[in-house]
Amino acid sequence: MQPRLGPAGWLRWGWRQLTSMRTALVLLLLLALAAIPGSLVPQRTSDPNGVLQFQQNDPETYDVLNRFGLFETFSSPWFSAIYILLFVSLIGCIVPRTKHHLDALRARPPRTPAHLERLAGFESAPSGTEPERAIAEAQKLLKASGYRTERYGTSVSAERGYLRETGNLVFHSALVGMLVTVGVFGGFGYTGQRVLVQGEPFTNVRASYDSFSPGRFFDETALEPYSMRLDDFQARYQFDLTTATWHSTDFTASLSTRTADGEWTPATLKVNSPVSVGGTDVYLLGNGYAPVITVRDPDGNAVFSGAVPFLPQDANLTSRGVVKVPDGLGEQLALYGFFYPDPLELADGTFTSFSPSDKGESLVSLFAYTGDLGLDDGVGVNAYTLDPTSLTQIAGGKSGTPALQLKEGETVQLPGGLGSVEYEGLRRYVSLDIHHDITATGALVFALLILGGLLVSLFVPRRRIWVKAVRGRLEYAGLARGEDPTLAAAVADLARRHRESLGE
Amino acid sequence: MTETLAAYSLVAIYSAIAIYALAFIAFVLDLSRRAAVAQTVTAQQPVAARAYQGSTLVAEKAPPATEATPVSGTTRYQRIGFALTALALVVHVASIVMRGIAAGHVPWSNLFEFACLGAGFMVAVFLAVQLWRDVRFIGAFVTGLVVLLLGLATVNFYVPVTPLPPPLQSIWLYIHVFVATLATGFFAVGGALSIAQLMQSRRESGKSAPGFLRSFPASERLETMANRLVIVGFALWTFTLMAGAIWAERAWGRYWGWDTKEVWTFIIWVVFAGYIHARATRGWRGNPSAWLAIIGFAAVLFNFTVVNLFFNGLHSYSGLK
Numbered sequence: 001m002q003p004r005l006g007p008a009g010w011l012r013w014g015w016r017q018l019t020s021m022r023t024a025l026v027l028l029l030l031l032a033l034a035a036i037p038g039s040l041v042p043q044r045t046s047d048p049n050g051v052l053q054f055q056q057n058d059p060e061t062y063d064v065l066n067r068f069g070l071f072e073t074f075s076s077p078w079f080s081a082i083y084i085l086l087f088v089s090l091i092g093c094i095v096p097r098t099k100h101h102l103d104a105l106r107a108r109p110p111r112t113p114a115h116l117e118r119l120a121g122f123e124s125a126p127s128g129t130e131p132e133r134a135i136a137e138a139q140k141l142l143k144a145s146g147y148r149t150e151r152y153g154t155s156v157s158a159e160r161g162y163l164r165e166t167g168n169l170v171f172h173s174a175l176v177g178m179l180v181t182v183g184v185f186g187g188f189g190y191t192g193q194r195v196l197v198q199g200e201p202f203t204n205v206r207a208s209y210d211s212f213s214p215g216r217f218f219d220e221t222a223l224e225p226y227s228m229r230l231d232d233f234q235a236r237y238q239f240d241l242t243t244a245t246w247h248s249t250d251f252t253a254s255l256s257t258r259t260a261d262g263e264w265t266p267a268t269l270k271v272n273s274p275v276s277v278g279g280t281d282v283y284l285l286g287n288g289y290a291p292v293i294t295v296r297d298p299d300g301n302a303v304f305s306g307a308v309p310f311l312p313q314d315a316n317l318t319s320r321g322v323v324k325v326p327d328g329l330g331e332q333l334a335l336y337g338f339f340y341p342d343p344l345e346l347a348d349g350t351f352t353s354f355s356p357s358d359k360g361e362s363l364v365s366l367f368a369y370t371g372d373l374g375l376d377d378g379v380g381v382n383a384y385t386l387d388p389t390s391l392t393q394i395a396g397g398k399s400g401t402p403a404l405q406l407k408e409g410e411t412v413q414l415p416g417g418l419g420s421v422e423y424e425g426l427r428r429y430v431s432l433d434i435h436h437d438i439t440a441t442g443a444l445v446f447a448l449l450i451l452g453g454l455l456v457s458l459f460v461p462r463r464r465i466w467v468k469a470v471r472g473r474l475e476y477a478g479l480a481r482g483e484d485p486t487l488a489a490a491v492a493d494l495a496r497r498h499r500e501s502l503g504e
Numbered sequence: 505m506t507e508t509l510a511a512y513s514l515v516a517i518y519s520a521i522a523i524y525a526l527a528f529i530a531f532v533l534d535l536s537r538r539a540a541v542a543q544t545v546t547a548q549q550p551v552a553a554r555a556y557q558g559s560t561l562v563a564e565k566a567p568p569a570t571e572a573t574p575v576s577g578t579t580r581y582q583r584i585g586f587a588l589t590a591l592a593l594v595v596h597v598a599s600i601v602m603r604g605i606a607a608g609h610v611p612w613s614n615l616f617e618f619a620c621l622g623a624g625f626m627v628a629v630f631l632a633v634q635l636w637r638d639v640r641f642i643g644a645f646v647t648g649l650v651v652l653l654l655g656l657a658t659v660n661f662y663v664p665v666t667p668l669p670p671p672l673q674s675i676w677l678y679i680h681v682f683v684a685t686l687a688t689g690f691f692a693v694g695g696a697l698s699i700a701q702l703m704q705s706r707r708e709s710g711k712s713a714p715g716f717l718r719s720f721p722a723s724e725r726l727e728t729m730a731n732r733l734v735i736v737g738f739a740l741w742t743f744t745l746m747a748g749a750i751w752a753e754r755a756w757g758r759y760w761g762w763d764t765k766e767v768w769t770f771i772i773w774v775v776f777a778g779y780i781h782a783r784a785t786r787g788w789r790g791n792p793s794a795w796l797a798i799i800g801f802a803a804v805l806f807n808f809t810v811v812n813l814f815f816n817g818l819h820s821y822s823g824l825k
């Protein structure tokens with residue numbers, strides 16, 4: 001008859017199962033498997049546009065996958081369940097092992113076995129030395145090699161490599177530390193994006209961001225006040241003769257930053273070298289051109305004026321942009337078109353950009369539309385796109401009037417006496433990622449503990465060695481605890497040095 | 505000058521492929537010779553192959569047995585194969601160095617270059633391990649794999665030298681990719697030994713198996729050797745993961761974002777952590793852990809090829825469009 005388990009018995013049984021090596025292994029393998037979908041399906045956190053595209057291309061599959069949380073694999077319930085169980089198991093494993101290890105650290109090396117013959121690297125040699133002296137000498141040698149030793153009669157028992165288990169425990173504990181750091185303290189941070197045009201100011205308040213994602217425990221006081229502006233932007237390119245393309249070799253943004261009640265100080269921002277200011281790190285993600293465009297009514301009053309960031313479409317920075325003028329003219333007006341930093345006219349009259357560099361010849365080519373821009377509906381409208389379906393095209397395309405083409409400094413009249421458009425000048429812009437993250441240092445510390453613990457635990461051998469004097473002979477043997485390919489050699493080496501020191 | 509050097513580099517890599525292919529043939533001939541020799545040896549002396557299986561528990565004066573070479577020793581083909589492999593590696597390294605000088609930056613910045621460097625490390629680890637234990641019997645596997653990889657690289661992944669785009673200009677990238685590729689070398693040789701281990705254990709359990717296995721070390725010993733290599737690879741891979749996170753932190757402002765490439769780096773890390781656990785778990789030593797080492801290495805190959813080519817993400821640096 002099996003003894004019947006009460007509720008406490010079952011709990012204990014379940015806990016033992018959960019913290020067993022086998023469960024840990026199965027959970028690890030499940031974790032690896034569960035991560036695979038995260039690489040096959042676009043993820044909301046790392047590739048939001050990919051998710052939108054997926055939804056548009058295949059709404060039915062999207063619904064199914066979405067129900068299983070596959071677009072957020074790494075925060076999905078099933079993925080979380082696996083790693084939470086794994087970490088519970090891990091803690092349940094670390095605690096008793098730490099206790100056990102602390103006991104082992106205080107314990108004396110175990111008694112010398114009666115028979116050494118069957119142990120690793122066993123060696124036996126005749127010896128004329130008096131046993132007491134031989135064993136004392138062996139103990140000295142073993143101590144010098146980092147063993148803890150204990151005399152048992154005419155034998156010495158030695159053990160080393162407690163560090164291996166220490167390393168293992170440090171490694172596993174640091175895994176827990178890493179999870180807590182990233183999972184809990186990561187929630188206090190925030191990240192935001194901002195397109196910053198040359199000369200424009202940026203102040204670190206939520207409204208200044210084009211997009212902003214706060215962590216779970218974020219509150220507004222985490223936004224330290226500071227200001228920043230883009231003074232200059234330099235890009236360097238190299239022409240590749242074999243492929244006839246330009247390769248970027250360097251992007252440098254010259255910023256000025258000012259923290260509360262401070263002076264403007266210059267800072268240099270590059271792709272791999274962020275600028276730290278006001279508790280944030282500022283990263284350079286992209287760059288482009290922002291032509292300054294002014295739209296005037298027929299009387300010459302400016303109804304729109306500003307630097308408009310155009311989004312790069314190709315490696316030569318042919319860029320696309322939109323100007324929306326809802327007020328001030330007879331009708332609502334939208335301008336949509338392309339910017340060519342280094343324009344080259346093709347045989348069919350269209351343009352392309354010959355290089356990504358502005359040589360003072362840059363060209364803006366715009367289609368013009370009138371009609372209801374839909375800005376009053378309160379629906380969020382993307383500033384970089386235009387849906388022309390309900391608009392009337394008045395310049396470019398099939399409108400019968402050519403597109404508006406402007407070089408820097410030029411002004412053209414809009415058809416129908418609506419007003420005029422001027423391309424006043426050219427500015428650069430950068431797109432910035434701005435992060436406030438308090439976990440980086442903690443994560444680095446735990447990463448180093450993980451790595452250090454791992455190296456110690458993988459490569460420090462843990463072993464016991466015995467030297468015994470019996471009836472005019474000296475015996476040597478060792479015992480591996482865990483993987484230890486060099487044990488036999490270590491025993492042989494000790495035996496040799498021991499007999500040398502005894503002069504035998 | 506740049507073009508000439510790049511062209512020489514390509515000629516050198518083609519030459520290396522040719523020499524590796526010859527080495528592969530020699531190693532295969534060696535295996536077929538061993539199958540024949542082992543047959544006659546075991547026919548006369550059925551226990552000979554087993555004697556080698558001793559663990560560290562060896563009686564007095566017997567220790568050399570564990571270090572001994574397998575039954576039939578080396579054959580002439582094996583020595584030729586090994587010498588050719590070493591020669592090919594010299595040409596291979598020359599190719600990588602010339603490529604680096606031609607490009608004016610470290611020669612591991614696109615898929616073609618990763619593949620060349622990775623294949624180079626596989627061979628280098630194989631040759632280096634030979635200084636420690638006789639592993640020439642996996643020569644056919646290593647050279648075969650390297651010929652395939654380099655063939656794939658030159659035919660399908662080749663791109664001319666280009667300047668480094670700004671996101672790749674980071675010391676952490678150099679370290680990250682270099683160490684990742686080095687880890688691949690260890691996983692490859694570890695994987696090869698694990699495959700040999702599985703085949704050997706099949707033979708030991710009395711199933712039919714190729715004759716050359718009779719001259720291979722016992723499966724337990726293959727497992728120990730594979731384990732040494734895999735844990736070195738694992739330590740390097742742990743470092744890769746961390747260096748990658750530091751680089752991502754510098755370049756994109758977050759050290760971990762579950763980008764496709766990061767996901768696969770993580771999967772590989774977890775599989776090998778599973779492997780190490782399996783070796784310490786009752787019922788999972790031997791064949792199951794060998795399978796994990798092989799799955800881990802397959803994931804590494806998958807990560808270097810398929811993920812680089814077909815999955816998009818921030819790490820799309822294959823250089824191919």
Ligand code: HEM
Nearest residue numbers: 019020021024089090093167168171454457482777780784
């Ligand atoms: C978060 C998941 C885990 C990971 C990533 C992980 C990883 C590792 C690694 C890399 C090693 C080898 C290096 C070393 O010994 O320090 C190892 C060893 C070990 N782990 Fe874990 N582990 C995890 C969870 C666990 C759990 C839950 C347990 C307990 C059930 C456990 C028990 C052990 C033991 C006993 C060893 C020593 C194995 C040996 O002696 O070779 N681990 N683990």
